[in-house]
Amino acid sequence: xxxxxxxxxxxxxxxxxxxxxxxxxxxxxxxxxxxxxxxxxxxxxxxxxxxxxxxxxxxxxxxxxxxxxxxxxxxxxxxxxxxxxxxxxxxxxxxxxxxxxxxxxxxxxxxxxxxxxxxxxxxxxxxxxxxxxxxxxxxxxxxxxxxxxxxxxxxxxxxxxxxxxxxxxxxxxxxxxxxxxxxxxxxxxxxxxxxxxxxxxxxxxxxxxxxxxxxxxxxxxxxxxxxxxxxxxxxxxxxxxxxxxxxxxxxxxxxxxxxxxxxxxxxxxxxxxxxxxxxxxxxxxxxxxxxxxxxxxxxxxxxxxxxxxxxxx
Ligand code: FEC
Numbered sequence: 001x002x003x004x005x006x007x008x009x010x011x012x013x014x015x016x017x018x019x020x021x022x023x024x025x026x027x028x029x030x031x032x033x034x035x036x037x038x039x040x041x042x043x044x045x046x047x048x049x050x051x052x053x054x055x056x057x058x059x060x061x062x063x064x065x066x067x068x069x070x071x072x073x074x075x076x077x078x079x080x081x082x083x084x085x086x087x088x089x090x091x092x093x094x095x096x097x098x099x100x101x102x103x104x105x106x107x108x109x110x111x112x113x114x115x116x117x118x119x120x121x122x123x124x125x126x127x128x129x130x131x132x133x134x135x136x137x138x139x140x141x142x143x144x145x146x147x148x149x150x151x152x153x154x155x156x157x158x159x160x161x162x163x164x165x166x167x168x169x170x171x172x173x174x175x176x177x178x179x180x181x182x183x184x185x186x187x188x189x190x191x192x193x194x195x196x197x198x199x200x201x202x203x204x205x206x207x208x209x210x211x212x213x214x215x216x217x218x219x220x221x222x223x224x225x226x227x228x229x230x231x232x233x234x235x236x237x238x239x240x241x242x243x244x245x246x247x248x249x250x251x252x253x254x255x256x257x258x259x260x261x262x263x264x265x266x267x268x269x270x271x272x273x274x275x276x277x278x279x280x281x282x283x284x285x286x287x288x289x290x291x292x293x294x295x296x297x298x299x300x301x302x303x304x305x306x307x308x309x310x311x312x313x
Contacts, residue, residue, distance in 0.1 A: 006108030013086030101136035118195035157209035181256025183219035
């Protein structure tokens with residue numbers, strides 16, 4: 001009989017209707033409800049992208065189903081069973097662990113649908129999953145990051161190359177490639193957090209693989225929490241490269257995210273696009289990974305390797 005290993009696939013989570021936004025936002029703010037202005041602003045952003053339909057829900061379902069197929073395609077000795085565990089919406093991380101335990105799963109690997117480790121992001125997912133696993137009696141190990149996996153780099157660099165081909169009116173070397181990721185509060189720098197370095201490493205590896213020399217990194221989607229967040233922000237960066245360096249063509253590659261959701265579809269496709277239009281720049285974005293087979297294989301590789309470590313240890 002094959003060995004059964006649970007896989008807790010963790011992702012950010014999204015509301016499923018406009019009236020769930022307040023509870024979702026309150027959860028993100030660790031139980032502190034948003035002000036009416038903050039709530040209205042967030043509702044406006046969700047309505048702007050899809051008019052009440054929340055793409056991350058379906059995209060996460062699709063990614064988890066594709067991952068389960070990929071995992072079970074080539075290792076007959078192990079049966080992998082995937083469970084979702086979301087950070088800010090149901091099924092929460094703790095629900096996913098309890099569901100595994102309820103099905104009799106006794107050993108599991110946890111992975112986050114975000115390639116870069118930060119104590120404030122992936123570290124937070126792992127801490128909650130670990131606590132739930134101890135309580136439920138599930139032996140669990142975790143994938144912390146996979147930001148330089150060769151298949152991930154290939155999937156991203158293929159996207160950069162394809163997107164550069166869209167700039168038919170200009171030499172691709174004139175297009176500034178801007179790699180982006182979610183900003184975090186600046187205080188992570190005092191914690192020696194690997195997040196900024198891992199992101200630079202991914203950006204450099206993707207640029208090298210795509211043969212791009214004209215690139216830089218910028219942060220996006222910083223929160224309004226009253227403390228400083230990591231910069232430069234993508235909007236400031238677009239203004240800067242246009243006004244100070246005469247750049248008219250830019251391509252954003254959001255390496256910190258793996259699917260289509262609010263932070264990409266609003267912050268980049270609506271907000272950054274509006275600024276680019278105002279400045280008279282042409283701005284494009286690379287396609288997101290979603291269920292890209294190379295991304296699924298990246299996840300399957302790192303999960304299988306943790307599953308072997310679990311068996312040996
Ligand atoms: O499509 C969707 O429904 C959800 C899109 C979404 C993703 C996402 C990923 C990350 N976040 C990260 C950090 C923070 C920090 C705060 C914060 C706040 C928000 C808010 C929304 C939101 N995030 Fe998010 N994030 C997404 C959505 N995020 C909505 C609240 C309103 C706003 O600021 O826009 C600030 C918390 C606080 O107030 O204290 C910090 C990081 C990631 C990437 C890694 C991951 O996916 O976990 C880091 C997707």
